[in-house]
Amino acid sequence: MRRQAYSLISGFGDFTSAAAVSTILLALALVLYVAKVRLDGGRSFVTVSGRASSMPRPPVPGWLSSACFAACSVLCGMIVLVYGSLVVSAFTLTFPVNTTFTTSHFAFIFSGANGVALRNTLVYGLAAATFSAPFALLAGWLVQRGTWRGRGVLDLLLIMPAAVPGLFFGVGYVLAFNERWLDWLSSGGLLIILAMIFWNVPVGYQAAVAGLRQVDRSMDEAARSLGASSLRGFRDVLLPMLGSSLRVGFITTFVRAVTTLSVVIFLFTSGTTVATIRIFQLVNDLDWGGATAFTVADIGMAMAALGIIAVLARGRVALGGARA
Amino acid sequence: MARVLRNALTAAVASETPTRPGEIHLRLDHVTKRFGETPAVDDISFEVPRGSFATLLGPSGCGKTTTLRMIAGFYDPDKGDIVLGGRRINDLPAHRRGAAMVFQDYALFPHMSVEDNVGYGLRVSGVAKDERDRRVRETLEFVGLGALGDRWPNQLSGGQQQRVAVGRALVLEPQILLLDEPLSNLDAKLRVQLRWELRALQQRLGMTFVYVTHDQDEALSLSDWIAVMNAGKVEQAGTPWEIYYHPRTSFLADFVGAVNLVPGTVREVRGDEVVVAFGERTVTVRRPSGLALAAGREVRLCVRPEALALRPPAADPDGFRLPGIVARRAFLGDLMRYWVTVDGREWIVDQPDPGAAADFDGPVTVAVKPERIHVIAE
Numbered sequence: 001m002r003r004q005a006y007s008l009i010s011g012f013g014d015f016t017s018a019a020a021v022s023t024i025l026l027a028l029a030l031v032l033y034v035a036k037v038r039l040d041g042g043r044s045f046v047t048v049s050g051r052a053s054s055m056p057r058p059p060v061p062g063w064l065s066s067a068c069f070a071a072c073s074v075l076c077g078m079i080v081l082v083y084g085s086l087v088v089s090a091f092t093l094t095f096p097v098n099t100t101f102t103t104s105h106f107a108f109i110f111s112g113a114n115g116v117a118l119r120n121t122l123v124y125g126l127a128a129a130t131f132s133a134p135f136a137l138l139a140g141w142l143v144q145r146g147t148w149r150g151r152g153v154l155d156l157l158l159i160m161p162a163a164v165p166g167l168f169f170g171v172g173y174v175l176a177f178n179e180r181w182l183d184w185l186s187s188g189g190l191l192i193i194l195a196m197i198f199w200n201v202p203v204g205y206q207a208a209v210a211g212l213r214q215v216d217r218s219m220d221e222a223a224r225s226l227g228a229s230s231l232r233g234f235r236d237v238l239l240p241m242l243g244s245s246l247r248v249g250f251i252t253t254f255v256r257a258v259t260t261l262s263v264v265i266f267l268f269t270s271g272t273t274v275a276t277i278r279i280f281q282l283v284n285d286l287d288w289g290g291a292t293a294f295t296v297a298d299i300g301m302a303m304a305a306l307g308i309i310a311v312l313a314r315g316r317v318a319l320g321g322a323r324a
Numbered sequence: 325m326a327r328v329l330r331n332a333l334t335a336a337v338a339s340e341t342p343t344r345p346g347e348i349h350l351r352l353d354h355v356t357k358r359f360g361e362t363p364a365v366d367d368i369s370f371e372v373p374r375g376s377f378a379t380l381l382g383p384s385g386c387g388k389t390t391t392l393r394m395i396a397g398f399y400d401p402d403k404g405d406i407v408l409g410g411r412r413i414n415d416l417p418a419h420r421r422g423a424a425m426v427f428q429d430y431a432l433f434p435h436m437s438v439e440d441n442v443g444y445g446l447r448v449s450g451v452a453k454d455e456r457d458r459r460v461r462e463t464l465e466f467v468g469l470g471a472l473g474d475r476w477p478n479q480l481s482g483g484q485q486q487r488v489a490v491g492r493a494l495v496l497e498p499q500i501l502l503l504d505e506p507l508s509n510l511d512a513k514l515r516v517q518l519r520w521e522l523r524a525l526q527q528r529l530g531m532t533f534v535y536v537t538h539d540q541d542e543a544l545s546l547s548d549w550i551a552v553m554n555a556g557k558v559e560q561a562g563t564p565w566e567i568y569y570h571p572r573t574s575f576l577a578d579f580v581g582a583v584n585l586v587p588g589t590v591r592e593v594r595g596d597e598v599v600v601a602f603g604e605r606t607v608t609v610r611r612p613s614g615l616a617l618a619a620g621r622e623v624r625l626c627v628r629p630e631a632l633a634l635r636p637p638a639a640d641p642d643g644f645r646l647p648g649i650v651a652r653r654a655f656l657g658d659l660m661r662y663w664v665t666v667d668g669r670e671w672i673v674d675q676p677d678p679g680a681a682a683d684f685d686g687p688v689t690v691a692v693k694p695e696r697i698h699v700i701a702e
Contacts, residue, residue: 216429216431218427218428218429218431219431219433221396221398221418221425221427221431222425222427222431222432222433223433223444223448224397224398224417224418224419225396225397225418225419225423225424225425225493225502226419226424226444226445226448226492226493226496227419227420227445227448227449227496228419228444228445228448229417229419232448236444236448237433240435241434241435
């Protein structure tokens, strides 16, 4: 349906029909949301209670370990094959015809407008992740711990972006902010950052809600009974326990932001172009060397971010599910 | 150090609110709390004297924890007033009530050391670091954990965690300490030990404690005052003695300890005495105060198993005699419990010190003194 909607816009400029198709997608998402609420409503997922304990991990049978290792090795092999091809292509003249080693593709992508695109990718990705992760955590706290009316609506709104194709997210932002007095938003790249923030909120939000559901409410209440306001209790007590949720939100937002094409394709300008746009353009120009070098640089940024966070978190890092 | 803390706490409590004998510290006035259509707490009222150890006792779902959480400020009552130290606190948020709480699972912050846990409330209050460190040190000494300040909660035993939780609440010198089944996660022996420690602590500090438990032994042994709750209402409130020996309802008699509840009918009321018929027999017992009785009224005779004694069948003990047959028995360590069939109904009889007492089987006589029988209206 996403493809159909994209064709309606790109082929016929038929925004109304595309909107109808995306509405069906949203309706499906709403059905899934109601099912989710019904399935997990009222259940307890508390694993961090106020009573401290140290529980050793149960032993895993040897055969199970070996089977899992074999399955993971096959998967890893397939992934290495894909990414390896990209790296080889980036360092050869015209893969697979001429495999002479070269760094010219990288010299090309780090210069001029390409260099700007790479810098934009990094800056926008970092900005989006920096704002999206804490925002999602705060929103998760407000919804999961709050008792105010209407938090179900906020919950729905925070999850909905996950059901909207990135393309329509971009189109929506273009239409919503298509005012002359708001040109400063798009010219400075702020619109792209905003789209990246809110498109990625669901992952950080779900990670935050999952994290909060594992922490017993007696923790917040203990902080309040010791004189802390709700917000102070959140900052002092819950936040330090939600480090993994924050990391998931940050890393996932960053990785999705630097690898997304669909969200930014209707939002970029010549000064705010990003790596994925340039990759798309280079592929259209059949410049495979440049495109793969860009891809390797883009993936390199994501890997570097993962590595830095992993070091900071002493290895405790996970992705919440990336999608281009 | 411990003396300093003790003096400081006592002085703080005394200086803020001069203690007068019998002064009411906490009052709940027609308080109701509903969750949906279900009333969790239904129009309850009671008063807790200052400096007393008050306990809310009842089975699961009776509303005792909801009541405590309303006092703490975690739930808002739908109706009624909560008054603490003469001030209505319904509209005060939890962190401004001056009521610290010890949770069932202690709610220790796992990312903070013992010292940081205990000092958290002081840090929130803006107490200077030197002063904070001093008070944390004194409190840890006071609760017997002076050497464990740098440990993490998961490095402590259950009893130690419980002491940290109590210390963390006490260091703030609260007006009132609320305890939500703080001993229920501990093994039986430690529970009994910490029970006495808590009672001793409360008596040393002279602080008002409100304690929630479903354990009748805990309630009876710790409390100055008990409110027994059932289905969101207070069934009866009073001293442990009153609750145990003069229950006003069958539920209460049955919930607080083992009991024989024998249905009967009032034959006659004579001044302070009442004649009750049960089965083919009659017995004259003391008329309970505040209970309007008239001939023909259905009642229950309530008698505790330890108030009965077993004698050989031919014995002629003082008081009332009931011939019966031992149906079964159970050795409970400090006593032998017998189930004796009398006129087709089983009576529970406890014989203390089984090692020294005679062992009964077959036909026996159940001896009961009428003054140990309490009458409950049906």
